[in-house]
Amino acid sequence: MSQILHxxxxxxxxxxxxxxxxxxxxxxxxxxxxxxKRGCKEGACGTCTIxxxxxxxxxxxxxxxxxxxxxxxxxxxxxxxxxxxPIQQAFVDEGVVQCGFCIPGMILSAKNLLDKNPNPxxxxxxxxxxxxLCRCTGYxxxxxxxxxxxxxxxxxx
Amino acid sequence: xxxVTEYLYPSDLSQALILYAxxxxxAYIAGGTHxxxxxxxxxxxxxxxxxxxxxxxxxxxxxxxxxxTATITExxxxxxxxxxxxxxxxxxxxxxxxxxxxxxxxxxxxxxxxYTWVGLPVVLLTLDAEVxxxxxxxxxxxxxxxxxxxxxxxxxxxxxxxxxxxxRNAWFHSYEKFSLTTxxxxxxxxxxxxxxxxxxxTDARLAVSRITKATRLKAVENAxxxxxxxxxxxxxxxxxxxxxxxxxxxxxxxxxxxxxxLGVLFKRMIQKLQEETK
Numbered sequence: 001m002s003q004i005l006h007x008x009x010x011x012x013x014x015x016x017x018x019x020x021x022x023x024x025x026x027x028x029x030x031x032x033x034x035x036x037k038r039g040c041k042e043g044a045c046g047t048c049t050i051x052x053x054x055x056x057x058x059x060x061x062x063x064x065x066x067x068x069x070x071x072x073x074x075x076x077x078x079x080x081x082x083x084x085x086p087i088q089q090a091f092v093d094e095g096v097v098q099c100g101f102c103i104p105g106m107i108l109s110a111k112n113l114l115d116k117n118p119n120p121x122x123x124x125x126x127x128x129x130x131x132x133l134c135r136c137t138g139y140x141x142x143x144x145x146x147x148x149x150x151x152x153x154x155x156x157x
Numbered sequence: 158x159x160x161v162t163e164y165l166y167p168s169d170l171s172q173a174l175i176l177y178a179x180x181x182x183x184a185y186i187a188g189g190t191h192x193x194x195x196x197x198x199x200x201x202x203x204x205x206x207x208x209x210x211x212x213x214x215x216x217x218x219x220x221x222x223x224x225x226t227a228t229i230t231e232x233x234x235x236x237x238x239x240x241x242x243x244x245x246x247x248x249x250x251x252x253x254x255x256x257x258x259x260x261x262x263x264x265x266x267x268x269x270x271x272y273t274w275v276g277l278p279v280v281l282l283t284l285d286a287e288v289x290x291x292x293x294x295x296x297x298x299x300x301x302x303x304x305x306x307x308x309x310x311x312x313x314x315x316x317x318x319x320x321x322x323x324x325r326n327a328w329f330h331s332y333e334k335f336s337l338t339t340x341x342x343x344x345x346x347x348x349x350x351x352x353x354x355x356x357x358x359t360d361a362r363l364a365v366s367r368i369t370k371a372t373r374l375k376a377v378e379n380a381x382x383x384x385x386x387x388x389x390x391x392x393x394x395x396x397x398x399x400x401x402x403x404x405x406x407x408x409x410x411x412x413x414x415x416x417x418x419l420g421v422l423f424k425r426m427i428q429k430l431q432e433e434t435k
Contacts, residue, residue, distance in 0.1 A: 131255030
């Protein structure tokens with residue numbers, strides 16, 4: 001039986017018709033948020049990561065109905081090509097993107113960290129990114145990029 | 158969750174119980190990390206219990222009470238959790254899955270179904286925690302963790318409300334998870350706790366999971382009691398340890414490997430006990 005999901009996505013209030021068994025990942029992609037990537041679909045790779053109510057979560061292993069009255073941020077909501085978010089800019093500047101498939105989830109995990117902790121240690125960055133697998137580049141560059149983004153956000157760069 | 162036809166949001170606990178009782182194929186959902194990935198499931202009605210205020214973490218009377226829908230991240234970040242077992246509960250939370258999963262996984266979800274790979278049951282066992290459960294008639298009961306796991310977890314319609322963790326800081330505590338990567342399934346999870354008085358072990362708890370269902374190894378605990386810290390007979394303990402676990406099959410790793418692993422991690426815990434209680 002279909003139901004209406006009331007949710008705010010990237011600051012816009014939405015009413016979306018969903019099925020009770022639909023995954024949040026599938027709903028977000030269906031309504032146009034294609035930056036939320038479908039990877040493993042079993043909660044392992046993290047490329048489907050979004051921010052829900054202030055916490056990074058994997059949208060492939062949660063039902064859309066769980067997000068009722070929630071606030072979602074996807075990669076589409078944090079920057080544009082002309083005006084990228086400091087984390088996006090840092091990923092470009094540090095050259096830590098190859099195929100790019102893991103990057104939306106990784107950037108949202110990084111944003112979730114920096115929103116709460118604007119001056120994280122390397123260990124804290126590594127802990128925050130531990131749910132996002134990158135099969136191209138490894139992780140040291142991305143950790144460096146998050147540190148650089150933190151400095152930029154703090155106005156030190 | 159291909160068969161789900163209803164997803165409901167009760168406004169309070171009593172409504173949750175009513176919604177559950179009126180449909181034969183009901184299930185409660187909190188973090189949903191397993192339910193959402195489950196393809197073989199007959200559940201038709203899901204009842205969301207994350208909006209009922211069941212996520213409080215309260216410190217008092219020598220115990221810390223943790224609500225069933227507290228996420229692992231909420232537990233890990235809580236100063237109250239750091240007080241339990243000299244930080245052993247916080248360490249267990251740190252080693253569960255990965256950050257986005259810890260943001261979703263709840264305490265109740267981690268202990269309601271008896272999956273061997275989940276991280277918290279062994280530490281509930283070594284801390285002698287109690288699980289507070291409400292049945293479909295609204296009756297509350299407190300179940301020792303050892304009984305909860307031995308009896309197969311929650312019964313149909315039972316709802317975990319909270320877990321009471323004794324602070325128990327006078328004991329030595331240790332917890333280890335062995336996995337190939339941070340986010341990979343564990344190969345062995347082990348927790349150990351010991352009370353030491355006048356240089357002797359006076360009480361002990363040892364629990365393992367993944368190599369078998371979460372269980373206390375009472376033969377090893379009994380063999381530990383009375384041993385002098387300075388002269389622990391590790392070799393004979395290892396013999397008892399080996400014979401006290403019937404290791405289950407795992408297609409990724411042999412029983413022999415995990416038997417060896419169990420011995421190594423246990424020995425390291427004993428060494429740590431000796432160092433910390435000199």
